[in-house]
Each structure stands twice: as structure tokens, then as C-alpha cells.
Amino acid sequence: MTEPTYVVGHQQPDTDTICSALAYARLKQEQGTAAVAARAGDVNPETEFVLDRWDVDAPELLEDAAGEQLILVDHNEYSQTVTGARDAEVVEIVDHHRIGDVETSSPILFRNEPVGSTATILTQLFDDADETITTQTAGLLLSGLLSDTVVLRSPTTTERDRTVAARLAEIADVDYESYGKELLMHKSKIGEKSPREMVLSDFKEFQFDSRKVGIGQIETVEPSVVLDQRDAVLEAMEEIATERDYAVFLLLVTDLLEEDSTALVAGPEIATVEDGLDTMFSDREAFLPGVMSRKKQVVPPLEDAFY
Amino acid sequence: MTEPTYVVGHQQPDTDTICSALAYARLKQEQGTAAVAARAGDVNPETEFVLDRWDVDAPELLEDAAGEQLILVDHNEYSQTVTGARDAEVVEIVDHHRIGDVETSSPILFRNEPVGSTATILTQLFDDADETITTQTAGLLLSGLLSDTVVLRSPTTTERDRTVAARLAEIADVDYESYGKELLMHKSKIGEKSPREMVLSDFKEFQFDSRKVGIGQIETVEPSVVLDQRDAVLEAMEEIATERDYAVFLLLVTDLLEEDSTALVAGPEIATVEDGLDTMFSDREAFLPGVMSRKKQVVPPLEDAFY
Structure with a gap:
């Protein structure tokens, strides 16, 4: 055979x-x-x-x-x-x-x-x-x-x-x-998941120089379902970042109707993400107007910032 | 502009x-x-x-x-x-x-x-x-x-x-x-070149694991033009291997009419090449019947042998 x-x-x-x-x-x-x-x-x-x-x-x-x-x-x-x-x-x-x-x-x-x-x-x-x-x-x-x-x-x-x-x-x-x-x-049926399942459901790991970076994305017509439980979500992200030795775990909560994203962040290298995305996190959260694509709008500037 | x-x-x-x-x-x-x-x-x-x-x-x-x-x-x-x-x-x-x-x-x-x-x-x-x-x-x-x-x-x-x-x-x-x-x-007009020019005229460098390997190829209808000056050619190859810190410098002298190659080798890791190409060098020379393609018949087995 x-x-x-x-x-x-x-x-x-x-x-x-x-x-x-x-x-x-x-x-x-x-x-x-x-x-x-x-x-x-x-x-x-x-x-x-x-x-x-x-x-x-x-x-x-x-x-x-x-x-x-x-x-x-x-x-x-x-x-x-x-x-x-x-x-x-x-x-x-x-x-x-x-x-x-x-x-x-x-x-x-x-x-x-x-x-x-x-x-x-x-x-x-x-x-x-x-x-x-x-x-x-x-x-x-x-x-x-x-x-x-x-x-x-x-x-x-x-x-x-x-x-x-x-x-x-x-x-x-x-x-x-x-x-x-x-x-x-x-795609938006995320309400029934645990925070950990939610942040890992569409998740990619990258190797930038010597550092590992995880970037998750939740695409939804109801971002509030995620953001209403932001403390539990951030806790799950922090846990995963520690387990897997990530420099950063970035989560994009993308609003499919408004066509923008809210980013949550965990891990030690938040300043590099701020630098790459030209934004400031306040209490581990930042609003990214017009950002819908991890691949095109987030990975390239983050990679540049980490090298 | x-x-x-x-x-x-x-x-x-x-x-x-x-x-x-x-x-x-x-x-x-x-x-x-x-x-x-x-x-x-x-x-x-x-x-x-x-x-x-x-x-x-x-x-x-x-x-x-x-x-x-x-x-x-x-x-x-x-x-x-x-x-x-x-x-x-x-x-x-x-x-x-x-x-x-x-x-x-x-x-x-x-x-x-x-x-x-x-x-x-x-x-x-x-x-x-x-x-x-x-x-x-x-x-x-x-x-x-x-x-x-x-x-x-x-x-x-x-x-x-x-x-x-x-x-x-x-x-x-x-x-x-x-x-x-x-x-x-x-393509065969190689006679007027110096040995160094000859071995570098169609030359590629590879990084296999931590080692650098150079592989040159001379495609000719008259391999004797090269092989008649093999001592000078080997000397040039040894010089280049040392200058560039190559684990191996392999030269394929390919007979376009007979459709086979004679290999010359310099550098410290000759045994790895023998292993990869399933051949034995005698006095730094080996005959490779049927071998015409560096890319398809030489690079893959050599890469395997070096990893």
C-alpha cells in the first residue's frame, strides 16, 4: 500500500x-x-x-x-x-x-x-x-x-x-x-467557553528573534461577551504566558461590525508591544482603531519591534 | 520618483x-x-x-x-x-x-x-x-x-x-x-581561467546546521581540462575552504556528454561527504555515476548527512 x-x-x-x-x-x-x-x-x-x-x-x-x-x-x-x-x-x-x-x-x-x-x-x-x-x-x-x-x-x-x-x-x-x-x-459563539478556551481558540505562536510571542484573536459581533470578563481573561493569559515562557501574550478582541479591535496583553515585554503597535496600554488594555488582521496589521510591526 | x-x-x-x-x-x-x-x-x-x-x-x-x-x-x-x-x-x-x-x-x-x-x-x-x-x-x-x-x-x-x-x-x-x-x-569555455576562478565560477554556499559547506560545479564537455590540473584545483579549493571556514568544499566536474560527475573535495569533514553521497574518496577524488544535478542529487543527501 x-x-x-x-x-x-x-x-x-x-x-x-x-x-x-x-x-x-x-x-x-x-x-x-x-x-x-x-x-x-x-x-x-x-x-x-x-x-x-x-x-x-x-x-x-x-x-x-x-x-x-x-x-x-x-x-x-x-x-x-x-x-x-x-x-x-x-x-x-x-x-x-x-x-x-x-x-x-x-x-x-x-x-x-x-x-x-x-x-x-x-x-x-x-x-x-x-x-x-x-x-x-x-x-x-x-x-x-x-x-x-x-x-x-x-x-x-x-x-x-x-x-x-x-x-x-x-x-x-x-x-x-x-x-x-x-x-x-x-464564529461568535464564544459565550459558553472558559476564559482559557476562549483565548486559545484562535491562537498562533511566533518566534521573534530569541523570544516566543503568542497572539490570539477573538472575532465577534459582541466584544462585550469577552470584555465583560476581562479580569478572568487576563488571568488565563498570564497563566499561559508563564507556562509557555512567552515574552508577550497579546489577545485581539476584534469587533466584526465596527471593524476595530481591543487588545489585551500579558507577559513581561509589554513595552515592546506598545512600541510595535504605536499604542499605550492602560490597565493592560488598548483600543486599536481599524485593526482587523493579525497577519497584516499586527504580526509585521510586532516582529519589527522584537528584532 | x-x-x-x-x-x-x-x-x-x-x-x-x-x-x-x-x-x-x-x-x-x-x-x-x-x-x-x-x-x-x-x-x-x-x-x-x-x-x-x-x-x-x-x-x-x-x-x-x-x-x-x-x-x-x-x-x-x-x-x-x-x-x-x-x-x-x-x-x-x-x-x-x-x-x-x-x-x-x-x-x-x-x-x-x-x-x-x-x-x-x-x-x-x-x-x-x-x-x-x-x-x-x-x-x-x-x-x-x-x-x-x-x-x-x-x-x-x-x-x-x-x-x-x-x-x-x-x-x-x-x-x-x-x-x-x-x-x-x-558553458565549457573554462580553459583560460585560473584554478581559483574555475572552482568559484558556479559556486554555492550552504549552511547545514552549524557548518558552512561550499559546493561548486563545472559543467563541461571536456572534463579533462579541469582534471588534468587537479593538484592546482585542489590547492585552490583548500585555500578557499580555510579562508571561509568551510567544513567541506565539494567540486563537481560534470561531464555533459557522459552525464556523470567526478567529485573533488577539500576541508576537514570529508567523511561526512562520503557518508552522504555513499561513496569513497581516493586521493580526494570520487566518481559519481549518473550525477548531474547539484540541487537534486547532491544537496539533499549532503544536508541529511550534516544534520
Whole structure:
């Protein structure tokens, strides 16, 4: 039997990561690769809604990737990969983030583009390969695209994302504005979580120089649900920062309707964050007008400040 | 005035690197970017022949890239970039090598594909952008493709390279077999060089774990021109290894007609090379049957051996 190639997204998977793993595994299968869609962690409520809506099983949980062949989607740094990835062989990468620290011995396909979602690039790859996008696959890709771009409202959104979204919506036979609103509603289902679960639900770790920095984001139409319990949230963040030896744990509470964020911060190096984001924290909280994208508006200035 | 974006290939530029910089700068200009083709070092005799044949000026020599915006073509690791690249902003990468150590703060276009030449990928980018490939640009791209694939004979050659070569040859209005032979003839003009110039003329430095490794390659139809002066060549290699603190300096003398290589080696860690290449050096020389590609057949096993 051929060894499978796992198509896997980042830890704390979001809808773009899960749907990209599913869609790209399908494309690779069509092309004759023994590809298996996988995930690096639990599926969030928004993604559960999507899988249910399009009647697709969740990807297989990959607990340890050591020794396996991996196609990374929606990420390209080791601090965000599945456990064991450093001892796996990375055979392809499709992503839309900054270029991270994954190195390979041999030449591989690495397709990274500055667009709003990995699903946008995958749609192109289906076209390049002349493979038909089924209604179900279009539903998955559209969900990834709309989730990552906050229904085309995030500053990461490009013209190409808009064109691709319109086309996928047609194939999937949905109105993308109203379908997108359903997604956002499920993204906001955070009230029932513990503070610790809440701050880790969409969380990424970065290595800036010699320091580890954690950046979480909660995208919601009701920021008050989080901010009303800010002391408990800050306590959970402080705990995690200590456990994991973070220089900083930054949490963005992003208001999807007002299109801005409130930042909470824990860890010893708060001054570096103030410097990077050109803001001042008062009682560990700062308001960031216009900030919706961790990737585009927060990671680059923070990285600069830490180096 | 808009700041230019430099499109630049690797140090010790070869024909694919120079022609890719020229062709991609043209495409970016068509798309409205103030792109300038640049080079990180002297143009070799084969490339001089190509520039003369297609009546194109050599790219501008970029002596220090610090503070500039860079598009890297045909490489993606700092040990091979132009001076000052670590203090420049890398805004795009198009390449066909292993994934190296370049990291960015923001998402960028990084298009790396396991094909025979960067020119092959650039031809696709012209098509994707719906831009016409002129006779002159086709001549440049075809030269890069034929040079890097040793006229489609190298094991790195893919079906796509063959298809693209046929198409470019039609636009450029040349017979690619006979044009390719002209290229090889010029590639082989090594007799008039000093041993030091010879071993550094197509040379790449790698960082494997904590050690620096230099790997040079001389592709020729007359390996005897090099091997007849092997003592002088080995002396030059030993000198360079000491100056630059290399664990190993490996030189591949590749016979383009027989499609194999003779390896010469200098530096303290010869046993690691023997281990990696599964060979034994006798008097610092080993025969490597079937080996033509540094990138595909030498770098990956050597990297494994050093880690």
C-alpha cells in the first residue's frame, strides 16, 4: 500500500485551514496522489457548522506527524504546525501568510500568495489543473474564503478574493452575503467557553528573534461577551504566558461590525508591544482603531519591534 | 520618483539567473511596477553569448542591496543572495530550488516549483498575466531553461520544461537542440581561467546546521581540462575552504556528454561527504555515476548527512 500524504493546516484550526485541507486533498486525489485530509486540533464551532452544512466529515486528527509526508496548507512555520512536523517530510506548501522558517532538502511546490484566504489560491490550483469544482468543494472553499476575509471585509481582501467568492457562490448555489452572515454568527459563539478556551481558540505562536510571542484573536459581533470578563481573561493569559515562557501574550478582541479591535496583553515585554503597535496600554488594555488582521496589521510591526 | 524594485538572482550568476531577472523585470514593468533587472556578480561566458545573441544589455550590478526592495529569482537563501539582502525587504520570490531560510514579516508572493528552470515558471507567469512573450524575451527564457536543464538532459527536467522549451523555441524562432549545443559550447569555455576562478565560477554556499559547506560545479564537455590540473584545483579549493571556514568544499566536474560527475573535495569533514553521497574518496577524488544535478542529487543527501 502506498504511504499516504497528509494535507494538514495549522494548530487551533480555523475554517480556512480545515476547508483547505479537505479541498486540496480532493484535488491531489484526482491527480493520483494518496492524499488524506488531516487536522492538527479540534474543529471550532464555525467550522462544525460548515461541515454540517455541506455534509462533509471532519479531516482525520493527526496526533504525531513524525516520519510522515506532509502538505502544509494555510501556514508555513514550525511553531504553528502539527506535532512531529520537524521530523516529517514537507512535500508541498500552499499558504497566504508571511514566509516562515520551514526549510526543505529538495525543491518542492511552495505557493504563497498575498490574498485573503488559502481557499482563494486553491480555487486557482483546481483551474490550473483543469479539475471541476463540485458544489460541495465550492461550498468548502467559499466557507474558508468568507471566514478568513470576514465576508470580504478584512483589509487582507483582494480583488481576486471578490471574484473567486462570486464564482464559488454560484457553483455552491448560495448568496454569499447571507451565507457569510450565518458563518459570522457561528464564529461568535464564544459565550459558553472558559476564559482559557476562549483565548486559545484562535491562537498562533511566533518566534521573534530569541523570544516566543503568542497572539490570539477573538472575532465577534459582541466584544462585550469577552470584555465583560476581562479580569478572568487576563488571568488565563498570564497563566499561559508563564507556562509557555512567552515574552508577550497579546489577545485581539476584534469587533466584526465596527471593524476595530481591543487588545489585551500579558507577559513581561509589554513595552515592546506598545512600541510595535504605536499604542499605550492602560490597565493592560488598548483600543486599536481599524485593526482587523493579525497577519497584516499586527504580526509585521510586532516582529519589527522584537528584532 | 518611485523607488525601484530590483529583480535579482543569486551570486555567481548563471544564465537562468540572469535571464530570469531580465524577463521578470520586463513582466513586472508591464504590470506597472518600477522594476529594474539586477545581478549579484559577473556575467559568465555562456551568459555573455546569450546577451549578445539576443541583443540585450546585462542587468545592472547591485553592489549593496541594504534598504532596497528585492524580488529574488532563482534562489531563496541568504547565503546565496546579493550583499545587503538581510537588510533589504524581500517582496517576491520565484524559484525552483529547495526552500531556504528567507523569512518575511508580511505575506508575499513566493512561487517555488520543482521544475528544471526558473525560466519555466516565469513563462507560466507571463501566461497567467496574459502578457505577450516577445521574440527577445522568449530567447532569454529559452536560454535560461536550456542552460539549467543541460538542453533537457538533466534529471531535474520535467515534462513541463519540454513543453515550455518547444513553445519558447517557436516564438524565438530557433531550433532548440542546435541552439542548446551552442550554449553548452560556451558553458565549457573554462580553459583560460585560473584554478581559483574555475572552482568559484558556479559556486554555492550552504549552511547545514552549524557548518558552512561550499559546493561548486563545472559543467563541461571536456572534463579533462579541469582534471588534468587537479593538484592546482585542489590547492585552490583548500585555500578557499580555510579562508571561509568551510567544513567541506565539494567540486563537481560534470561531464555533459557522459552525464556523470567526478567529485573533488577539500576541508576537514570529508567523511561526512562520503557518508552522504555513499561513496569513497581516493586521493580526494570520487566518481559519481549518473550525477548531474547539484540541487537534486547532491544537496539533499549532503544536508541529511550534516544534520
